[in-house]
Amino acid sequence: MQEIFSKKGFCFIEVLSPCPTLYQRRNKMGDGLDTMVYYKNFSKIKNGCPTSELGLGKTGEIIVGKFVDRERNDYRDLMHDKMIETLGDRYVEREACECEI
Numbered sequence: 001m002q003e004i005f006s007k008k009g010f011c012f013i014e015v016l017s018p019c020p021t022l023y024q025r026r027n028k029m030g031d032g033l034d035t036m037v038y039y040k041n042f043s044k045i046k047n048g049c050p051t052s053e054l055g056l057g058k059t060g061e062i063i064v065g066k067f068v069d070r071e072r073n074d075y076r077d078l079m080h081d082k083m084i085e086t087l088g089d090r091y092v093e094r095e096a097c098e099c100e101i
Contacts, residue, residue: 010074016056042062044062049063051068
C-alpha cells in the first residue's frame with residue numbers, strides 16, 4: 001500500500017476480507033482465528049501473475065501479489081501536453097491552487 005500512495009496517477013487495490021461471523025459459520029470453516037490461519041497457509045505470492053489465471057474459491061490457493069504495474073502519465077501531465085500542443089506559446093502555465101481549511 002505504501003508503494004501505491006507514492007505512485008502518481010490511478011492505482012487500484014483489491015482487499016479480500018470475508019466476514020468470519022457469517023461467511024465462515026455458514027460454510028463450516030471455523031471462527032475468525034481459524035480463518036486467519038487458513039489464509040496464511042493457503043495464500044501464495046505470485047507477482048506478475050496474469051489476472052486471467054486468478055480465481056478465488058472456497059478451497060485451493062489464494063494468489064496474492066502485484067499483478068499489474070504500468071507507468072503512464074497522469075491526467076494532469078496529459079492535459080499539460082495537450083495544452084502546449086494546442087496553444088503553443090500562448091499557453092500560460094499556472095500554479096495549482098490549494099485549498100485552505
